[in-house]
Amino acid sequence: MWGGRFAAGPSAIMREINASIPFDKALWRQDIAASKAHVAMLARQAIVSGEDAAAIAAGLDTIAAEYAADGVPEDWDLEDIHMTTESRLAMLIGPAAGRLHTARSRNDQVATDFRLWVREACEQVDAGLAALQVALVTRAGEHADSIMPGFTHLQTAQPVTLGHHLMAYYEMARRDRSRFADARTRMNQCPLGAAALAGTGFPIDRAMTATALGFDGPTANSLDSVSDRDFAIDYLMAAAQCSLHLSRLAEEFIIWASQPFGFVTLPDSLSTGSSIMPQKKNPDAAELVRGHSGRIAGCLVSLMMTMKGLPLAYSKDMQDDKPPVFEAASLLGLSIAAMTGMVAEATFRTLRMRAAAELGYATATDLADWLVRQAGIPFREAHHITGAAVKLAESRGVALDALPLADLTAIDARIDERVYAALSVEASVAARASHGGTAPVEVRKRVAEARVALGLNEGPPA
Secondary structure (H helix, E strand, O other): OOOOOOOOOOOHHHHHHHOOHHHHHHHHHHHHHHHHHHHHHHHHOOOOOHHHHHHHHHHHHHHHHHHHHHOOOOOHHHOOHHHHHHHHHHHHHHHHHHHHHOOOOHHHHHHHHHHHHHHHHHHHHHHHHHHHHHHHHHHHHHOOOOEEEEEEOOEEEEEEEHHHHHHHHHHHHHHHHHHHHHHHHHHOOEOOOOOOOOOOOOOOOHHHHHHHOOOOOEOOOHHHHHHOOHHHHHHHHHHHHHHHHHHHHHHHHHHHHOOOOOOEEOOHHHOEOOOOOOOOOEOHHHHHHHHHHHHHHHHHHHHHHHHOOOOOOOOHHHHHHHHHHHHHHHHHHHHHHHHHHHHHHOEEOHHHHHHHHOOOOOOHHHHHHHHHHHHOOOHHHHHHHHHHHHHHHHHHOOOHHHOOHHHHHHHOOOOOHHHHHHOOHHHHHHHOOOOOOOOHHHHHHHHHHHHHHOOOOOOOOO
């Protein structure tokens, strides 16, 4: 390729450091599609003949079939997917293949291919997250009434329902989907036709190629077109945030599956055993999801550091843009699939959850709220009275609702027998019926709304 300018070929070191075909071969479908759109435009603009354009398009179809059947060959002397395809095209149709690269550069070619790939990756993630949401909503509907302890600082705080807890992750996934959608909208402009950096003197029609490739239109500045990798960073930012949510959900299952908690039995299909301890059932899939979040965040940092000091326009550093995106996309897809399966197939031990909710004085806030509502006591004073009741119950090793009325009235005479109706875990969750609260009636409303949003038209679970 460089014969007209260089007297000698590259050294072995240069050949190895320069070649990107081992990873950018993943772009072959996008490269073929963009090349076909480009040559169709060249023919319509009478920049190449219709005969040559037809031969090029037919040759590209043949190459696509070869790649699909046998994979992309790796010839490091050809450097990348673009030269690999162009070289094979020349073998198939002869000198006419050289006309394909008229009015474009590898700079705008790779920028277009990569955008197409990342755009598709956003769509794949969205589909995966939608499946996770369906699993979360389905299980939340099953467990709208299932009581469990809610935690702050991993200490028992107040009773909640399992359905409410699962719907919290539905909301996280909803925000994740919106981030990928926003990223896809921003990236949907076509760099093809920007050429190396300054545009081209050929009378091309950039709107035609943009439309053919499903873009909203062409990019507006040729320098920015070939040097922009914001779209890849946008994807990685959304992926990193999504992976943090998946990691938090994975951690919940890891904790819940441990013997001290015993809230859940994980599916065999997403667990492993021990080589020495036959009783073990390890939550390895969840632990790997948790670990993958660190790698995905690392991919984001990697590309940000690659781009941080680059002057306009293209620099060879940008060849390193694809591996972190490809790695993150693979890890994120696996993580979403693993957590979707875990949510869908796990067995929740609701009796154990409910028993745990009765421990730790989870209804203490309900006593304080009762004092505010029924006795007209300021909340701070009610908080103090409740603290004294908890201290007494703790000293006797009993729950709050097991304290005799006489002991409660000794703490504060304004307490009467009506208080016991507020101290059960069922009463506690039922009372929290504010919008977005944990009351079963509210959980069912959120589940019904989510099912409509997800297109689950058969209606909410009974």
